[in-house]
Amino acid sequence: MGPPSLDPPASLLAEITHRCPIHCLYCSNPLELTRRADELPTEVWLRVLAEAADLGVLQVHLSGGEPLARADLAALVERATALELYTNLITSGVGLTRARAQALRDAGLGAVQLSIQAAGPELSRVIAGGEFWQRKMDAARHVRDAGLPLGMNVVLHRYNLHQVTGLLELAASLGAERVELANAQYYGWALRNRDHLLPAREMVEAAEREVARFRERAGDTMEILWVIPDYHAEFPKPCMNGWARMFLTVAPDGTALPCPAASVIPGLDPPSVRQHSTRWIWFESPAFNRFRGFEWMSDPCRSCPRRFEDFGGCRCQAYLLAGDPAVTDPVCTYSPHRHLVTEALGRGGGDPGAPVYRMPIKTRGGE
Amino acid sequence: MTDAGVDAGLMEGGRPRLLPKARLRFDQVRGRHVLLLPERAVILSETAAEILRLCDGGRTGAELVQTLERKYPGAELGGDVAEFLGEAVKKRWVEWVLPP
Numbered sequence: 001m002g003p004p005s006l007d008p009p010a011s012l013l014a015e016i017t018h019r020c021p022i023h024c025l026y027c028s029n030p031l032e033l034t035r036r037a038d039e040l041p042t043e044v045w046l047r048v049l050a051e052a053a054d055l056g057v058l059q060v061h062l063s064g065g066e067p068l069a070r071a072d073l074a075a076l077v078e079r080a081t082a083l084e085l086y087t088n089l090i091t092s093g094v095g096l097t098r099a100r101a102q103a104l105r106d107a108g109l110g111a112v113q114l115s116i117q118a119a120g121p122e123l124s125r126v127i128a129g130g131e132f133w134q135r136k137m138d139a140a141r142h143v144r145d146a147g148l149p150l151g152m153n154v155v156l157h158r159y160n161l162h163q164v165t166g167l168l169e170l171a172a173s174l175g176a177e178r179v180e181l182a183n184a185q186y187y188g189w190a191l192r193n194r195d196h197l198l199p200a201r202e203m204v205e206a207a208e209r210e211v212a213r214f215r216e217r218a219g220d221t222m223e224i225l226w227v228i229p230d231y232h233a234e235f236p237k238p239c240m241n242g243w244a245r246m247f248l249t250v251a252p253d254g255t256a257l258p259c260p261a262a263s264v265i266p267g268l269d270p271p272s273v274r275q276h277s278t279r280w281i282w283f284e285s286p287a288f289n290r291f292r293g294f295e296w297m298s299d300p301c302r303s304c305p306r307r308f309e310d311f312g313g314c315r316c317q318a319y320l321l322a323g324d325p326a327v328t329d330p331v332c333t334y335s336p337h338r339h340l341v342t343e344a345l346g347r348g349g350g351d352p353g354a355p356v357y358r359m360p361i362k363t364r365g366g367e
Numbered sequence: 368m369t370d371a372g373v374d375a376g377l378m379e380g381g382r383p384r385l386l387p388k389a390r391l392r393f394d395q396v397r398g399r400h401v402l403l404l405p406e407r408a409v410i411l412s413e414t415a416a417e418i419l420r421l422c423d424g425g426r427t428g429a430e431l432v433q434t435l436e437r438k439y440p441g442a443e444l445g446g447d448v449a450e451f452l453g454e455a456v457k458k459r460w461v462e463w464v465l466p467p
C-alpha cells in the first residue's frame with residue numbers, strides 16, 4: 001500500500017486507440033502514435049475496467065484518437081456500466097451514426113463530448129485537415145436523438161479565438177448542455193505547431209469578454225467552462241490536480257500514465273497494464289510516485305505557499321520547455337525559465353512556415 | 368439561497384427529480400454515496416445523499432421534508448432542505464417536475 005493519505009483515482013482516461021480520421025493541428029496525442037497492431041486487446045481492457053472499479057475509479061472517459069475506431073467500444077461501455085462506472089465518450093463525431101449512438105446508449109453510455117474545431121465548415125476544414133463538418137453536425141443530432149447528454153468541446157488558438165460567440169451559439173443550437181472552451185495546451189502536435197497557434201494576449205482578452213457577454217445573455221441554460229491559456233497566466237495550472245492524485249491514464253498500448261502527455265518524460269519508465277495490476281500501478285509504481293507530494297520539489301516551489309494549490313504546475317511542460325521535469329513549471333512568474341514562455345509569446349506575427357498536420361498512422365489492415 | 372425557481376417549485380407543488388444524466392450510488396471504496404455526472408463525481412455527505420435519494424419525481428418538496436422529519440423526529444428540516452434543493456437545481460443535479 002502507498003502512503004495512507006493517498007486517495008484512489010476518481011477517473012480513468014482510457015485512450016483506447018490513437019487511430020483518428022481527423023488531423024487537428026493541436027492534437028494532444030504524442031508525436032509517436034501507437035499502431036493498431038500494438039493496441040490492447042478487448043480482454044485486457046475489460047480486466048482494466050474491473051480493476052479500476054475495484055480500485056475506486058468512478059468515471060471512465062473513453063478517448064483516443066477516435067474511440068469509435070474500435071469495434072469493441074460498445075462492449076467496453078457495457079462492462080463499465082455493469083461495474084457502475086459512469087462512461088463518457090470523447091469523440092470527433094466521425095463514425096457516430098444514428099445506429100451507433102443508439103447502441104452505445106443501450107450499452108449504458110452516460111454522456112458524449114463532441115469536439116468541434118470552428119464555428120463553420122470553412123475554418124473547420126483548415127484546422128481539422130479535411131471535410132468533417134457535416135458528419136460532426138449529424139453526430140450531434142444522433143446523440144440528442146438517442147437521449148444522451150451532449151457536451152461540446154473546442155480547443156482555442158489563434159485560428160479560432162475570434163469565433164467564440166459563434167461557437168457558443170452553435171453549441172446552443174446543437175442542444176449541448178455544456179461547452180468547454182479550452183485554450184490550447186502546448187504538448188504533442190500543438191507544441192510542434194506552437195508558432196501558428198499561440199494567440200496574442202489581446203485575442204484572448206477579447207474572447208474572454210465575448211464569453212462573459214454570452215453568459216449574461218444566455219443565463220445558466222448552458223454550462224460554459226473557460227480554460228485559460230496558461231502561457232498568458234502568471235501562475236501555472238494545477239495540472240491534473242497534482243501528479244497521480246485523481247487521474248489514471250491508460251494509453252492505447254497499455255502504458256499507464258499519470259497524464260496523457262507524460263510519456264515524453266525521459267526515464268519515467270511508466271508501467272504497463274499488460275504486466276501490472278492497476279492497484280500496483282497506482283499505489284506502488286515508481287512512475288506514479290515520482291512527483292507525488294512535495295518532496296521532489298526544488299525552489300522556488302519548495303518554499304512557496306502556492307505549491308498546495310498548483311502542485312508546481314505541469315511536469316511535462318517543465319521538461320518540454322526547460323529540459324527538466326522536476327523544475328517549476330516555466331509558466332510561473334517565479335520560474336527562472338519564465339523567459340522561455342515570454343519569448344514564445346513574442347514570436348507571434350513572424351513567419352512560422354507551414355503547419356504540420358497530425359499524420360494518420362499506417363495500419364496493417366490498410367484502413 | 369433559494370432562487371425564484373426553487374420557490375416556485377416548492378410553492379406550486381413541484382416534485383424534485385434527479386436529472387436523468389445523474390447517477391446516485393454507494394461507493395464501497397470510499398464508504399460514501401456519490402453522485403456521478405458527465406464531467407464530475409461528487410462525494411456526498413450523508414444528508415445530501417438522503418435528500419437526493421428522495422428526489423425521484425414521486426413526492427413534492429413538502430412531502431420530502433415530511434419523510435425526513437418522520438425519520439428524524441424533532442428536527443425542523445424545511446429550511447435546510449429548501450436551501451439544498453436550490454443549490455442542487457442550480458448545479459443541475461435536480462429539476463422540478465411541475466404539476467400539469
